Amino acid sequence: MPDADRTLHAVEPDAEAPAPAVDPAADAPSKPSTPPKPEKPPRFRRRKGARPEELISAAVALFAEQGFAATNLKDVAKRAGVSKGTVYLYFRSKEDLLRAAVRTSVVPIVDVVDELEVDADGTASELLGTLLRRWVAEFDERGVAGVPKLVMAEANNFPELAEDYVSSVLSRVRRLVARVLKRGVRDGEFASIDVREATHLLLAPVFWAQLHGASLAPFDDGGPDLADFVESHLAYFLRSVASKETR
């Protein structure tokens, strides 16, 4: 959980931070679920603490829409309500902003769905449905639906970003799904399947629908509706993996 804001790395590595804790007033409009950095309230001119979030939010929106290279920092700054130079108060470079944008926007979602498993008390099938629906919904609600597309588009240009995404997002989600599938098999809810294979089969359509939603969907009248698609996919998938008895 503290994972999310660690990457922020705000400020430079020379922060003096001489003064003590002051001024609680200034804080910022907290986002839906992202823990808005509670302790350490800002102290100066404007919300220093809030700036990185605003910038990241603007960056996510523009990078996801236009791609990294096609987005210029002036636009990002403008959208965040600051001037060009301010970006460099919080991020060492455009690339650094990209990394922060990707990580801070997606990792918290993985955290959220990971939590679902802990609280789960229904069947594996039900949990899978909950997971996928929640996964899709979180991207939408947080306005980060375009991030997976962004990551795939830039993977070749920023290998490190790709590796990060794979290990901190893809792999985690796969492990989560695999655990649930395994439980379903153990409980006789699912047939004896190849869990790894089934994991990919369960996730791939969802991933594609997200990519599609963030790219071609507006131009694709014949394309699927994201929510509907998830439902029908779930139905098909569960029918496929159902054990003899449940079938």
Add this chain to the structure above:
Amino acid sequence: MPDADRTLHAVEPDAEAPAPAVDPAADAPSKPSTPPKPEKPPRFRRRKGARPEELISAAVALFAEQGFAATNLKDVAKRAGVSKGTVYLYFRSKEDLLRAAVRTSVVPIVDVVDELEVDADGTASELLGTLLRRWVAEFDERGVAGVPKLVMAEANNFPELAEDYVSSVLSRVRRLVARVLKRGVRDGEFASIDVREATHLLLAPVFWAQLHGASLAPFDDGGPDLADFVESHLAYFLRSVASKETR
């Protein structure tokens, strides 16, 4: 100065070719190895006619790898073995080259799989397998596996490109698959399914696997192998849609 907008302008956004099969004329000599070179054997320099193809090939490779904005024309020209200025003899602009690259690389593949339906004589299931395998194989063999990723990444920046792709690629493939599915239902091979829904479900995993293969795959040890994935997906899918009798 009729030089600039001369005849040659090879590929231009006109050849819709929404129709069914054929259409060899349209885009370009689809066969990889076409040594036309009629008269004049002596001179070295690649024959004029080939320039656009080489440029497009270079453009496909680089745009797909790095994205449109991150690719510069000098590199494209160098890869094609010509000088920067030459690009403008064949394409009005970088964007024009992008359009040509996308269109000429993918449409022929749709043509190929479209042909498969015509020649088909097996079951619908068999045909679906053949279609998907061929689809995937063609992208690989033609070195255009990264194009779908490119199109999705640039959809927002080039709406016209997106529309084109949807109508000349996505929609055509969907119609093709829908026809086969419908036949399977009619023939009692498949259960009575929602064809449109099933079409999306059949294609999505394949599309995702292609996107993944062209982006995160090199960084994703836990990811699926494209060919294997298609096979397992087919198995799952067919199991899901199988009619009672065949099950």
Add this chain to the structure above:
Amino acid sequence: MPDADRTLHAVEPDAEAPAPAVDPAADAPSKPSTPPKPEKPPRFRRRKGARPEELISAAVALFAEQGFAATNLKDVAKRAGVSKGTVYLYFRSKEDLLRAAVRTSVVPIVDVVDELEVDADGTASELLGTLLRRWVAEFDERGVAGVPKLVMAEANNFPELAEDYVSSVLSRVRRLVARVLKRGVRDGEFASIDVREATHLLLAPVFWAQLHGASLAPFDDGGPDLADFVESHLAYFLRSVASKETR
């Protein structure tokens, strides 16, 4: 808001102080350790009075090392142990800091060597030796060896600075040396020479050695050692100007 152009403006282009003894510090609260801070004894922070000196010291070091334009004020502030904004409490601009840095670092040295003449009781030759050795030593000990190089490098960009330096440093040293030479001639210690010419000849090698020491020396294995060089130069020079008798 008289805050900005407040009193403190420590060093300003006025304190010629060619006069008497002491006072190298002249330009600022000379007491190193003045703990004013009446109430509240706890706080650490260096006392106010010292700020300008520390800033100037930092500025001298960095400007001399990197040049004016290549040095940024943040680094100067950091080296002085204050924040960026604080620089502007004491200096109107970066250029103002440059002027203060140059003036306060070199003029006191001229004062010192000027004093030597007053106390002198040996021969002119001895005095010349003392002067040059002391001149060189003072630059080293005060950590301002790079200032002459700085001034020469920036002369064209800051004519006023150059004029200042010429009149308050170069000219004064030349007059000093000329007086001693004249005395030597008068006393029959030196031959009848062109004093002005001899002054330049005596000073030039020393000046060059200082410039070299602050620039190329670290990269110049074959270069002279500053102290040794001054000695051999003195020997040569004195041999040249010696009167027949002394020769």
Add this chain to the structure above:
Amino acid sequence: MPDADRTLHAVEPDAEAPAPAVDPAADAPSKPSTPPKPEKPPRFRRRKGARPEELISAAVALFAEQGFAATNLKDVAKRAGVSKGTVYLYFRSKEDLLRAAVRTSVVPIVDVVDELEVDADGTASELLGTLLRRWVAEFDERGVAGVPKLVMAEANNFPELAEDYVSSVLSRVRRLVARVLKRGVRDGEFASIDVREATHLLLAPVFWAQLHGASLAPFDDGGPDLADFVESHLAYFLRSVASKETR
């Protein structure tokens, strides 16, 4: 000798050079006294071969006058009669231009004075005079009088440049002077002196006068005239090293 133009490295490391006669040397001032490239008329739009020289000439002038950091490339380009971007056709970076400017402007002068020794037939004293006069004159005539000052000012920022300058300029001149001095000693023209020491003593005043001429001279009414100064220095120096007989 080929040393001089190697650094120029004009163009990029991908120069196709499909055309006729190469001419990579073109730009470098390999000839002692800059022959203005008579043969080889340009081929394209403007003199590609001449561009580097024009740019270097502009760069030398501005860098030497204002310093490296204080000079902007737009001004350099303007002075060379080209646009900003053109600079990057010939130099990879501003720093690269600096290196080329320094090297190509000074090394040829060393070549010239080196030649003087070969042709010499007078006494060592005469040769020393010729060398120093010619040294000073060449800097003036070529408009590169400010380069030594530039190098010293930037030595700390560009160590490699400093090393280069030391080895290809300072050391060579010293070796040259040392050879002549040694000959003078051998021939009984000079007393038995420490040649290394004498070399420094002979050169230092000249070097200083050059630095002074390029920096403070315009603001220094009391300063020496360069040519006069060299003469009086020579007289003094030769008197100091003269052997008993010649004295």
Add this chain to the structure above:
DNA sequence: CATGAATGAGATTTCATTCAT
């Protein structure tokens, strides 16, 4: 007094596009 967040002009560098040869 001091701070350091914020600004925005300006510098370096890139690159699509043009055009003389």
Add this chain to the structure above:
DNA sequence: GATGAATGAAATCTCATTCAT
């Protein structure tokens, strides 16, 4: 037809300076 030198707009990034706290 082809070339590649040249352009200049635009992008990233820096930094002196201001000012709310």
